[in-house]
Amino acid sequence: MFSKVLIANRGEIAVRILRACRELGMQTVAVYSEADRQALHVRYADEAYYLGPSPSRESYLRGDKIIALALKSGANAIHPGYGFLAERADFAQACLDAGLAFIGPKPSSIAAMGDKAVARATVTRAGVPVVPGTEGEGALRDDELLALAPKIGFPLLIKATAGGGGKGMREVLAIEEMPGLLHAARREAEASFGDGNVYLEKLVEAARHIEFQILADVQGNVIHLGERECSLQRRHQKLLEESPSPFVGENEELRQRMGAVAVRAAQAVGYLNAGTIEFLADKEGNFYFLEMNTRLQVEHPVTEMVTGVDIVKEQIRIARGRQLHYAQEDIHLNGWAIECRINAEDPYNNFLPSTGRITHILPPTGPGVRVDAGVYPGFEISPYYDSLISKLIVWGETRAEAVLRMRRSLEEYRLVGVHTNIPFHQRLMDSHRFMGGQFDTRFVEERFSLESAEEGREAHPEIAAIMATLVAHETTQRAAQIVRRNERDTSNWKWLSRWERLQR
Numbered sequence: 145m146f147s148k149v150l151i152a153n154r155g156e157i158a159v160r161i162l163r164a165c166r167e168l169g170m171q172t173v174a175v176y177s178e179a180d181r182q183a184l185h186v187r188y189a190d191e192a193y194y195l196g197p198s199p200s201r202e203s204y205l206r207g208d209k210i211i212a213l214a215l216k217s218g219a220n221a222i223h224p225g226y227g228f229l230a231e232r233a234d235f236a237q238a239c240l241d242a243g244l245a246f247i248g249p250k251p252s253s254i255a256a257m258g259d260k261a262v263a264r265a266t267v268t269r270a271g272v273p274v275v276p277g278t279e280g281e282g283a284l285r286d287d288e289l290l291a292l293a294p295k296i297g298f299p300l301l302i303k304a305t306a307g308g309g310g311k312g313m314r315e316v317l318a319i320e321e322m323p324g325l326l327h328a329a330r331r332e333a334e335a336s337f338g339d340g341n342v343y344l345e346k347l348v349e350a351a352r353h354i355e356f357q358i359l360a361d362v363q364g365n366v367i368h369l370g371e372r373e374c375s376l377q378r379r380h381q382k383l384l385e386e387s388p389s390p391f392v393g394e395n396e397e398l399r400q401r402m403g404a405v406a407v408r409a410a411q412a413v414g415y416l417n418a419g420t421i422e423f424l425a426d427k428e429g430n431f432y433f434l435e436m437n438t439r440l441q442v443e444h445p446v447t448e449m450v451t452g453v454d455i456v457k458e459q460i461r462i463a464r465g466r467q468l469h470y471a472q473e474d475i476h477l478n479g480w481a482i483e484c485r486i487n488a489e490d491p492y493n494n495f496l497p498s499t500g501r502i503t504h505i506l507p508p509t510g511p512g513v514r515v516d517a518g519v520y521p522g523f524e525i526s527p528y529y530d531s532l533i534s535k536l537i538v539w540g541e542t543r544a545e546a547v548l549r550m551r552r553s554l555e556e557y558r559l560v561g562v563h564t565n566i567p568f569h570q571r572l573m574d575s576h577r578f579m580g581g582q583f584d585t586r587f588v589e590e591r592f593s594l595e596s597a598e599e600g601r602e603a604h605p606e607i608a609a610i611m612a613t614l615v616a617h618e619t620t621q622r623a624a625q626i627v628r629r630n631e632r633d634t635s636n637w638k639w640l641s642r643w644e645r646l647q648r
């Protein structure tokens with residue numbers, strides 16, 4: 145049984161985990177790089193230890209140093225967060241070998257799901273539907289893949305077995321393209337993962353990305369916490385997530401079917417702790433296992449908002465050998481939650497990362513609003529890590545209420561010193577297709593950019609109905625807030641000087 149946790153991460157997720165530890169009465173240990181000496185997670189922890197220079201390779205990826213610091217500080221458990229070492233089976237094993245609890249799954253589950261071809265074969269044996277494609281676990285040569293491709297049919301995708309997240313992925317429209325694209329995919333996979341193995345899957349067109357949150361305890365209980373809709377991405381980076389999925393919506397029968405399959409996929413690798421099963425769903429309502437993420441995810445808060453389950457606390461309890469607090473019958477999705485990822489990047493300049501000191505922050509608050517941030521005024525955003533600085537999560541009784549609350553919150557959010565993608569999210573909130581829940585994985589890149597106005601105003605009775613509700617709401621709101629009308633379009637700088645004058 146452990147009582148002191150080292151958090152092997154940084155930013156908003158390190159802060160999120162620290163909060164759960166504190167609420168459970170656990171001692172906390174932070175680790176930090178050169179660039180993170182003044183970081184929020186360092187300030188919140190009971191103790192903090194210097195890891196090394198700013199590049200991740202020399203700090204947050206140094207599993208050996210992190211384990212040594214855990215032992216030195218007297219920590220008896222490690223929470224890896226997401227990214228960095230979270231899905232490294234060798235690191236999870238090294239923790240166990242050092243006598244430290246790893247707050248996550250078993251190394252064998254991480255390894256089985258980390259190889260996407262092994263994952264496909266393993267869940268297929270458990271009766272889980274996968275996208276038609278190559279079968280088996282062994283490496284396939286180019287001549288074997290060329291022979292299998294016509295049987296799978298075109299268009300198809302070449303994917304890296306060590307992949308995930310789109311790296312080493314190539315779309316193939318015809319057999320003639322295969323040799324060249326196989327070469328390119330293998331080279332990219334080799335460069336990214338040190339493993340050039342690839343497999344083939346039929347391309348699912350106009351797909352939606354829907355994922356199920358799983359919790360599994362040592363006693364063998366496995367439950368799901370419903371789904372998250374994650375189709376809104378740009379270059380395989382998620383931008384907005386919601387729960388429930390507008391695609392599953394009120395279809396409780398589909399939710400139960402997908403949830404049961406997700407549980408079966410987790411059981412296929414003897415899963416323990418929190419994990420996520422990703423599905424692709426097509427227009428006909430077919431769904432296929434895509435991959436499993438064997439970690440806590442960025443977007444876990446939307447699930448927390450609609451289920452009331454504190455997923456990080458459950459992770460810690462599970463790692464302590466406790467039984468899940470909930471049975472499947474206890475889980476009900478209440479209302480609707482949406483998360484916008486607030487990134488330090490310039491949406492008007494091809495989403496280029498933005499660095500510099502954050503001088504002022506005024507986050508939105510009020511009913512149904514949660515902000516998980518890893519920054520504070522005075523903190524400097526460095527170029528070393530990903531650009532996520534804060535997650536804005538809202539809850540509403542209905543999707544319409546959640547959307548309106550998100551619009552209100554985005555408008556309230558003041559962040560000065562770096563560019564953020566808040567204007568992108570504001571435009572997204574104005575999009576008819578988003579409001580109507582009519583979007584797939586290509587939406588952001590194909591139909592939505594800040595440079596070109598969005599199209600997609602086809603007559604659609606459901607969208608029209610939702611639009612009418614939203615417009616009615618908004619008109620009422622605007623009428624009550626005419627005083628703020630002028631401020632709507634002013635820059636943060638102008639707004640800030642006004643605010644400061646008011647404060648004097």
Ligand code: MV4
Pocket residue numbers: 275301308309310345346347348349351352353374375377380424434435585586
């Ligand atoms: C697919 C797919 C269509 N058909 N697989 C992208 C990242 C990786 N996790 C899997 N991805 C996809 N796999 C088949 N068989 C479409 C995607 C995909 C995608 C998936 C989810 C969210 C955004 C996406 C953007 C482009 C492609």
